[in-house]
Amino acid sequence: MAQQVNPPRGMRDFLPAQKLKRERALAIIREVYAAHGFDEIETPVIEDYARLHAGLGGDNEKLSFSILKRGLRQEQLENAVVTGTGDVLCDLGLRFDLTVPLARYYASNRADLPATFRAVHIGPVWRAERPQKGRYRQFVQADIDIIGEPGLLAEAELITATSAALARLGLAGCVIRINDRRLLAALLDYCGFNAADSDRVLITIDKLDKIGVQGVIDELRGFGAEFVTPAVKLEHILNSYSEAACAGDIALTESGIAAVLPADLAPEVTSALISLGEMVAPGLPAGVRLAFDPTLVRGMGYYTGTIFEIAHPGSGSSVGGGGRYDGMIGRFLSQSVPAVGFSIGFERIIDLIDLPPAADQRAVALIADKAVDPAVLLRIKAELIASGARVQIATRTKNVRPLLDRFELDGFTEFANVRPEHTSMHDLDFKVFAES
The missing domain is CATH 3.30.930.10 (Bira Bifunctional Protein; Domain 2)
Incomplete structure (x- = not known):
């Protein structure tokens, strides 16, 4: 299973x-x-358990997650369950x-x-x-x-x-x-x-x-x-x-x-x-x-x-x-x-708002052919990063559309195809997702 x-x-x-x-x-x-x-x-x-249950939080105190004390013995746990004194088991809690x-x-x-x-x-x-x-x-x-x-x-x-x-x-x-x-x-x-x-x-x-x-x-x-x-x-x-x-x-x-x-x-x-x-x-x-x-x-x-x-x-x-x-x-x-x-x-x-991409935020996806030298690809990426862009690399697939859709969904603004003959960011043809 x-x-x-x-x-x-x-x-x-x-x-x-x-x-x-x-x-x-x-x-x-x-x-x-x-x-x-x-x-x-x-x-x-x-925070301390006592502080979270001091009457300051109203009904939310009943919904708090408590943290067991360290080093409790088995008989202490069993006794607390039997007597209903579970609060003595905890000394901390999540806010x-x-x-x-x-x-x-x-x-x-x-x-x-x-x-x-x-x-x-x-x-x-x-x-x-x-x-x-x-x-x-x-x-x-x-x-x-x-x-x-x-x-x-x-x-x-x-x-x-x-x-x-x-x-x-x-x-x-x-x-x-x-x-x-x-x-x-x-x-x-x-x-x-x-x-x-x-x-x-x-x-x-x-x-x-x-x-x-x-x-x-x-x-x-x-x-x-x-x-x-x-x-x-x-x-x-x-x-x-x-x-x-x-x-x-x-x-x-x-x-x-x-x-x-x-x-x-x-x-x-x-x-x-x-x-x-x-x-x-x-x-x-x-x-x-x-x-x-x-x-x-x-x-x-x-x-x-x-x-x-x-x-x-x-x-x-x-x-x-x-x-x-x-x-x-x-x-x-x-x-x-x-x-x-x-x-x-x-x-x-967060579910009610639709934030447009920041005007000054450049995010570039590099779609690389399999034959591209990794060292060249890393150099192009470094050049783009130095220019202030956010960069992510992906290997070209047979159907490139799902790949481009994912990049656009993740907030990337541009993409460029990288082929073996490319050696610098200046060789690339950058395209805007909204226009592709």
Whole structure:
């Protein structure tokens, strides 16, 4: 029987053309973020088990991959299985996002960092997801975060930089939906839910786009009699704006917010959201706009203020998101440190964008006859490389078309036939793939 040769479920191999596209997209993201004043950092892919399960990562903690301690004896393994104390077997784990490692990084290196630190953090993360379309067990996150700035300037910079990156990638039609966790708390209080039940209620509201208003209300009523009356009030409110909110049709303006929220609900918070819209909207690139979404929850438990998500008509899920998490870094320090971050959903946007070849990128395929002297072929290749080209050699086949198609798919821009009489790159007749 043949051996299984596919990668593990939820993980992928990338062909050269796919890898090239991914790296070019990441290069664009890095270039834009650097231009906006963000500095790139790097952290280990492994963190301490206790840190990954300290309540900082919300539901993602349940999806973390753990690493067994070294030197465990067989009886320890067997005892852990019998007693159900598997956590004592692990001391490390693969990171499930980049936010928890960033918080640890800042706490470790704050003496060497500026008072307001703008970070770019890009790399793979791992979650024990159930694999499905658009959801993988290993995937790349591309984050920017601002630590140390408590005001709306931080949110404005993040939204501006992220929207600029989306525009450079050619991802038109994006809507950045914005809400605030404090506004959600005020809404639940207005409806009459107990504060102790707020997390449970928010988790249910977060399912609105999947199960609809009636599904949300039915689930809340099922929690107990004390949820029934508040659920009735919430149902009336959700019915008045849920469809417009999901479509991104509520303007992040004073009139837009006033039209969908109860009067005088958290006025300081709504005023801040209005100010954010006034700061950011005029400078947004074409193809990106803001919207107020009072149904936006963001599932992560560590968010404390402004939250945002990127919606795109080509994706059934958000293609990015983030928010303010002022309480997280303080868990590592004896003082509170304001922080806010925005993450591009790289694996989702990569399937939505079509990057044209870089104008200054010359990639040449040399199609060599079998009779060509290898030493001459290497000399021609060296000449082309010295001129700044990327070069790959292939031996001519009887049907050369599949060979040329593969080179074009892999991003090569030109090709040339090399025959025994050729001794230099200047002897070759270079042809552009698009014209062949």
